[in-house]
Amino acid sequence: MLSRPGLLLACLALAAVPARGGATAGESNQAGGSPDGLRWDGPEPTLQLGDGAFTLRPTLRLDADAGSFFGQDQPGGFRSGVNMRRARLGAQGTLLRDFSYAFTWELGGSAPNDYSEFYEAQIAYTALPGATIRAGAFQLQHLPDYAGSSFDLPFLERAAISNVVASLASGSTRLAAGIEGNGAIGTAGARWNASGYVTGGVASTPDDERQRGLVGRAVVLAVDSPALQLQFGLDAAAQFHPGTSPGAESIRLRDYPELRVDSRRFLDSGTVRADGAWAAGPELSARFGPLYVEGLWQRVAVDAVSGPDPRHEGWYVQALYPLSGPPRQRSESSATWKRPKAEGPLGSLELGARYSTVDLREGSRGARQSIWTVALNWYPTDRLRLAAQYQNGTTALSGSGGGPENRNFQAIGLRAAFNL
Template sequence: MSSRHRFALTLALALSSAVPAARAEEADGVRWNGAVPTLRLAEGGFTLRPTLRLDADAGSFFGQEEPGGYRSGVNIRRGRLGARGTILRDFSYTFTWEFGGSTPNDYGNLFEAQIAYAGIEGATIRAGAFTLQHLPDFAGPSFDLPFLERALISNVAGSLASGTSRAAIGVEGNGAVGGAGARWNASAYATGGVASTPDDERQRGFAGRAVLLAVDRPGVQLQFGLDGAVQLHPGTSPGPESVRLRDYPELRVDSRRFLDSASIRAGSAWAAGPEASARLGPVTLEGVWQRVAVDAASGPDPRFEGWYVQALVPLVGAPRERSAESGTWKRPAPRGEGGFPGALELGARYSTVDLRQGAQGSRQSILTAVLNWYPTERLRLAAQYENGRTAVAGGGPDQDFQAVGLRAAFNL
């Protein structure tokens, strides 16, 4: 086990010393919740249940006039196997190994190893390697994401000090404000490196999010918030200290990334900006803007930006509902309607990120439409269309592309 993995597991175990008061519990043994077994021991003082996640993707790129564009392909985007449960009732743990990957060439990494303490009302202390509640695309479960991939700016900003599999320790909280239905969510973390990415073990940063559900009325919900992240020590390995911002074209069937700032010698970097979301009748809206700044070792300090807006509308079934725990919008419940099994949802998103600085870097903009079908709570089928453009700094030709992506996803 590498020292980075040991660091994540040490953080995860550091919170497990307190013992809450015993409470009455159901009989020990194996109990089934549908197809999911749960093992109970020590009068409920220890529980364990398996976790399984499978996302199988296929994608086809076309409409590329310039040579050397994106390649079509297939990918096991997520192939996760693990376990989760509770210890002494107020502690929860999760361990997950990733057999899938971001690209067809990326398989077999630790995805999550964390422990959390929820014995404080309205707050959870979490430590280990996990996905941080920073930016809407990361704050909720990935199975609730309406598009095949997170927006470009979410991955670019999250790469500094948050994202998935990040070694971190922090606190997450939520609660009510006044008596008119307003609610708040907040999170703050001290972070290290990413479990699946090489670094010199000294990467350090901070990340956080704060949102307020300001209006909560029948048919109208309005939420506003701020997200921020700072990388104090890049910890690049191998090579000198540097920051490199890049992402895939919101479809992970090819390893090429044309949205790329190139490596920038730097001592630190930060990203910050507002978010807003709403549910107006059946329609769910969301928008995020982030400024990304790099403290370059020499020359001018680059300043980048990116944003996205998206809209979701149910075609069959109920609209999305807000999660009080994460301050995000949960996938629609597959209750069915008029004899149609499950829930059917239509979504659209426009996202753009500009990483150009002088003669290097690029800008990418993508318009996306998606159709989601949730036949059951554990199954999702999705079809997505993209129309994008990559503009390369230095006067190179724009690279247009179109793509169709398909996904079959199962979550246990």
């Protein structure tokens, strides 16, 4: 059996295999669709049976990370390290033509995890015009950072405010059922996207089955022209049952320093006994020629059992510019901007910058984290991404005397990612 590094090297080699037209035994060129059997798109096989009523193809995703922290002026800070951030193996396809399915197992994970776990199991009804009904454990279309594939993220990790908000009722591997839709508006060619879900706990988190929540996202592409695309949106989430077990129901908001090679999280609200919580706020994204910009703001409110109700907020703004190759293109199904296509013998190169901040302070507890990030993404092929980023951040911890304790840090992060 290959080790994780060996598996990654094998997949990086597969990423360099050029795509070739469907070529399987018994395949013909007759019109009307592909025949049953096994066909290949580069290294990606697809099995088709029942004249297309059933299809299956394997999925594989590997993200290998390395991170080095420095410039820390306080002892006990973040630690450098390496991490197999994602090592996902699964299958997806169609059933009876009108249903799609996906199952994924996670063999990697965040720094403290050294075990595998269930990640995704979903089924969707896709025959409705402009709409999909989805149920199971999956990644919800809520917040720009989660609405699309993590392979399309411009930085190694999502902005901290996205993870804080998603922890309430959405995010990845969330037990949920809901509907996702998109369509045209009038004759101007602009498009709308909307999604709504009822949610439970996180499938990979034990004893979390009592969580209950509602999640929604609505966006509209107000301007759509070759020179300018402008999109507005609103994201909202509510948790009605924290469902924490064992112990009393409570909410704890926290996140990593937008790099996951260490288990420490100084951005932490602490545990709050609560009946529920909600988060809401606008998103804005635009493409000006090749330049892409995106921003999001969220208010987070906790309904505490006793004492004051904590109120928090966070936001980010980011920009991406292609140094070579095409710019990012909008996905109509998710209303997000996908990674640039790899073009030319050397692929595509992209430069990104982001500022993000989250304030989880309440009285003498909690923290505020602010991070500047600059990233360089190289896509040698459409299946392979090599990324490097620099971070400069500060975490202000609320002290017992009411004054903040600032923990400054800098970091270099590297990633090699493969997506089958």
